[in-house]
Amino acid sequence: xxxINNLKKHFxxxxxxxxxxxxxxxxxxxxxxxPNGSGKTTMFNLICGVxxxxxxxxIFSTNTGDRNIxxxxxxxxxxxxxxxxxxxxxxxxxxxxxxxxxVAEDNEDQKFWKNICGLNRFDKSKTEKATKIxxxxxxxxxxxxxxxxLSFGQKRLVELARNILNYHTVLVLDEPVAGVxxxxxxxxxxxxxxxxxxxxxxxxxxxxxxFTLGISDKVIVMDAGKIIVTGTPEEIRNNPExxxxxxxx
Amino acid sequence: xxxxxxxxxxxxxxxYAILAISLQLSVGYGGLLNLGHIAYFxxxxxxxxxxxxxxxxxxxxxxxxxxxxAFFGWMSAIAIRKLRGDYLSLIxxxxxxxxxxxLINWTELTRGPLGIPGIxxxxxxxxxxxxxxxxxxxxxxxxxICYFFINRIVSSPFGKVIEAIRDDELSAxxxxxxxxRVKCITLATSAFFAGIAGCLYAxxxxxxxxxxxxxxxxxxxxxxxxxxxxxxxxxTLLATFLIILLPEPLRFIGFSSSIVGPARQIVYxxxxxxxxYYKPRGFYGKLDLE
Amino acid sequence: xxxxxxxxxxxxIAGAIYSLIACGFSLIYSTNKFIHFAHGGVIVAxxxxxxxxxxxxxxxxxxxxxxxVILAGLVGxxxxxxxxxPFRKRKASNSILLIASLGVLILLESFMLIIFGANVQTIxxxxxxxxxxxxxxIITPLQIVIIISSIILFVFFYLFMKKTRxxxxxxxxxxxxxxxxxxxxxxxxxxxxxFVIGSMVAGVAAILISLEQNIEPSMGTxxxxxxxxxxxxxxxxxxxxAILGAFLLGFAENxxxxxLPSGYKDAIAFVLLFLFLLFRxxxxxxxxxxxx
Numbered sequence: 024x025x026x027i028n029n030l031k032k033h034f035x036x037x038x039x040x041x042x043x044x045x046x047x048x049x050x051x052x053x054x055x056x057x058p059n060g061s062g063k064t065t066m067f068n069l070i071c072g073v074x075x076x077x078x079x080x081x082i083f084s085t086n087t088g089d090r091n092i093x094x095x096x097x098x099x100x101x102x103x104x105x106x107x108x109x110x111x112x113x114x115x116x117x118x119x120x121x122x123x124x125x126v127a128e129d130n131e132d133q134k135f136w137k138n139i140c141g142l143n144r145f146d147k148s149k150t151e152k153a154t155k156i157x158x159x160x161x162x163x164x165x166x167x168x169x170x171x172x173l174s175f176g177q178k179r180l181v182e183l184a185r186n187i188l189n190y191h192t193v194l195v196l197d198e199p200v201a202g203v204x205x206x207x208x209x210x211x212x213x214x215x216x217x218x219x220x221x222x223x224x225x226x227x228x229x230x231x232x233x234f235t236l237g238i239s240d241k242v243i244v245m246d247a248g249k250i251i252v253t254g255t256p257e258e259i260r261n262n263p264e265x266x267x268x269x270x271x272x
Numbered sequence: 273x274x275x276x277x278x279x280x281x282x283x284x285x286x287x288y289a290i291l292a293i294s295l296q297l298s299v300g301y302g303g304l305l306n307l308g309h310i311a312y313f314x315x316x317x318x319x320x321x322x323x324x325x326x327x328x329x330x331x332x333x334x335x336x337x338x339x340x341x342a343f344f345g346w347m348s349a350i351a352i353r354k355l356r357g358d359y360l361s362l363i364x365x366x367x368x369x370x371x372x373x374x375l376i377n378w379t380e381l382t383r384g385p386l387g388i389p390g391i392x393x394x395x396x397x398x399x400x401x402x403x404x405x406x407x408x409x410x411x412x413x414x415x416x417i418c419y420f421f422i423n424r425i426v427s428s429p430f431g432k433v434i435e436a437i438r439d440d441e442l443s444a445x446x447x448x449x450x451x452x453r454v455k456c457i458t459l460a461t462s463a464f465f466a467g468i469a470g471c472l473y474a475x476x477x478x479x480x481x482x483x484x485x486x487x488x489x490x491x492x493x494x495x496x497x498x499x500x501x502x503x504x505x506x507x508t509l510l511a512t513f514l515i516i517l518l519p520e521p522l523r524f525i526g527f528s529s530s531i532v533g534p535a536r537q538i539v540y541x542x543x544x545x546x547x548x549y550y551k552p553r554g555f556y557g558k559l560d561l562e
Numbered sequence: 563x564x565x566x567x568x569x570x571x572x573x574x575i576a577g578a579i580y581s582l583i584a585c586g587f588s589l590i591y592s593t594n595k596f597i598h599f600a601h602g603g604v605i606v607a608x609x610x611x612x613x614x615x616x617x618x619x620x621x622x623x624x625x626x627x628x629x630x631v632i633l634a635g636l637v638g639x640x641x642x643x644x645x646x647x648p649f650r651k652r653k654a655s656n657s658i659l660l661i662a663s664l665g666v667l668i669l670l671e672s673f674m675l676i677i678f679g680a681n682v683q684t685i686x687x688x689x690x691x692x693x694x695x696x697x698x699x700i701i702t703p704l705q706i707v708i709i710i711s712s713i714i715l716f717v718f719f720y721l722f723m724k725k726t727r728x729x730x731x732x733x734x735x736x737x738x739x740x741x742x743x744x745x746x747x748x749x750x751x752x753x754x755x756x757f758v759i760g761s762m763v764a765g766v767a768a769i770l771i772s773l774e775q776n777i778e779p780s781m782g783t784x785x786x787x788x789x790x791x792x793x794x795x796x797x798x799x800x801x802x803x804a805i806l807g808a809f810l811l812g813f814a815e816n817x818x819x820x821x822l823p824s825g826y827k828d829a830i831a832f833v834l835l836f837l838f839l840l841f842r843x844x845x846x847x848x849x850x851x852x853x854x
Contacts, residue, residue, distance in 0.1 A: 098451070117558065118432060
């Protein structure tokens with residue numbers, strides 16, 4: 024689905040991502056873990072086109088065949104089918120929850136004249152789609168609140184909903200449960216597992232080890248820009264190298 | 273019958289309302305701090321006048337004035353393609369200054385500081401606009417069209433994308449929006465209406481010179497959109513009345529005319545600072561300027 | 563050849579003046595992180611202060627210069643204290659500060675207009691001196707003074723930034739305010755200092771401008787635009803870049819009007835600004851933090 028080949032990115036001497044290669048399989052949850060500063064978020068920024076790599080390839084299987092997405096703009100990559108949840112909350116804070124979701128639904132809203140002539144509106148089918156997912160997430164009561172007023176946990180849920188509504192074939196989630204309370208954490212775990220059942224492909228960064236190992240199919244451990252181990256959650260749990268990285272020497 | 277002075281003020285209010293509503297689109301909705309509005313206004317006025325004197329059809333004059341202004345609005349978005357919002361203020365402020373300099377210096381075309389007198393008012397749809405009352409109706413009609421059009425934009429899905437980009441551009445991009453294109457359209461539309469306002473101004477005053485389009489003219493317009501509240505079109509209309517009528521008493525105090533101009537500027541600048549400090553959201557604003 | 567040399571001299575003089583403006587602007591921007599448009603207003607005010615002291619009060623020339631520079635610093639200090647500081651306390655965003663600075667620019671220009679009138683004022687000091695002929699090009703003693711004094715100022719400025727505690731603190735704040743505050747630097751003191759220093763440099767520029775050209779209340783915006791054009795060309799927020807950009811601008815303008823009528827000087831500056839934003843948005847020195 025997504026193949027990372029020999030990806031490299033240096034920031035003024037620091038090797039944030041140093042010759043990394045891995046793959047994300049269709050219909051599976053792949054997790055990227057590692058201590059702070061190990062290069063996970065940089066990896067996501069490279070995949071989503073926010074940062075351009077110094078070297079390497081990112082091959083993405085779209086319905087028109089495999090494409091190297093290195094050097095493409097953020098919006099192009101998104102439209103090819105990668106939907107990203109950011110580490111910090113990045114909702115449109117002056118729009119309502121519903122509007123946040125509606126913006127994500129399609130790209131018809133970019134056609135100026137079509138919109139002026141009233142040929143593209145937030146009609147029933149669009150609103151229903153958004154309302155349905157809000158209901159599924161238990162957010163039906165906050166539909167018309169401004170996004171800026173929400174609690175942190177609610178923001179994360181709304182963002183996740185927005186990512187799911189946005190056209191995608193792969194979901195790229197950067198710490199979806201960091202900083203949320205245990206209840207929402209469990210909600211999000213359920214949502215992610217349900218998505219997997221529905222056949223979604225997910226790439227995940229997470230700090231919370233038990234959460235990550237509990238839901239993922241394949242785990243990649245990064246440290247200091249390099250991939251140390253790749254394996255199933257079982258293998259990772261028993262790997263001395265991983266324990267060393269996480270618990271210190 | 274309404275007095276002539278009152279009609280004059282209403283016409284000015286109408287012209288400023290168009291400027292303010294269109295600036296609201298880029299600043300309030302788009303979060304694009306565009307300081308070049310006065311330049312687009314001037315470009316519109318000059319384009320209209322010069323084409324009209326060439327014997328070009330009235331409607332083509334108006335359309336060209338709007339489109340040329342829109343072109344420059346588009347260009348300013350291109351200049352900041354890869355940059356933060358700050359730079360838009362720099363480039364648009366620079367643009368309004370250089371527009372003034374060009375209007376002054378390109379004497380073969382603009383007659384420089386002498387200005388262009390004798391701009392005729394035309395008969396439109398059988399109405400003779402030489403009558404100020406009729407002209408007022410014309411201005412109000414354009415205000416209505418402008419309000420309707422911009423309201424249409426901001427309440428459409430396209431408008432939500434404009435607002436989404438204001439709130440978080442990277443986030444909008446990662447939802448697949450080509451934010452650059454949307455910003456271009458926003459600034460161009462905003463500039464288009466400023467150009468139309470320029471046509472109305474030129475034809476109303478029947479005389480234009482560069483001094484009507486100095487950069488300090490942006491202050492009252494910015495003041496209007498902040499007092500009205502960013503992202504509020506009705507607030508903008510209301511604030512236009514307030515701000516245009518406010519310095520009128522200065523006229524009657526009996527200052528010499530060389531004092532009235534700067535005194536009005538001082539009044540506007542002071543109110544701007546006070547409003548920014550005490551009520552940065554204005555009357556109907558729902559959001560803060562970031 | 564004569565014309566060429568003359569143009570080089572003119573470019574250097576323009577560059578020297580622009581670089582003083584750009585320097586102050588860049589210093590204030592690098593610490594405060596918002597665009598201080600009123601910098602142009604400070605220049606106008608300082609020019610008129612100098613005009614007032616020297617031509618109207620008939621104070622001694624050097625005394626007038628020193629007083630004008632000190633008062634320029636005071637104007638900068640007061641603008642920060644009365645206008646910007648309260649805004650910062652309210653956590654106003656940089657855009658609010660930017661608009662406020664526009665208001666201050668208009669206030670300063672309008673006050674000068676009311677007090678001194680719209681007429682152009684001239685300060686005759688070293689005027690009417692025969693220019694020195696230099697391989698066929700003419701350079702007046704005043705122009706030599708301009709170039710020399712700006713060079714001296716740059717050296718001082720450089721030493722100030724590198725060697726003094728305040729200079730180092732300024733650089734720390736411009737790198738990262740939070741970190742600077744953690745190590746015990748008071749950001750609000752540094753903001754205030756950068757306004758004082760930046761405005762004093764603007765004061766020097768104002769004196770040189772009043773001696774070299776005429777002064778009028780509306781010149782602030784134009785000078786301001788030259789200042790920030792130079793700063794952007796050099797890489798916004800970098801003082802050495804600003805100096806480099808200023809000379810580039812000086813050369814572009816003066817060689818540009820070889821072909822174009824002199825009224826288009828401002829247009830040349832703008833076209834240069836536009837081209838740089840388009841093709842080299844991080845400036846000549848290419849410092850990366852300007853992009854998102």
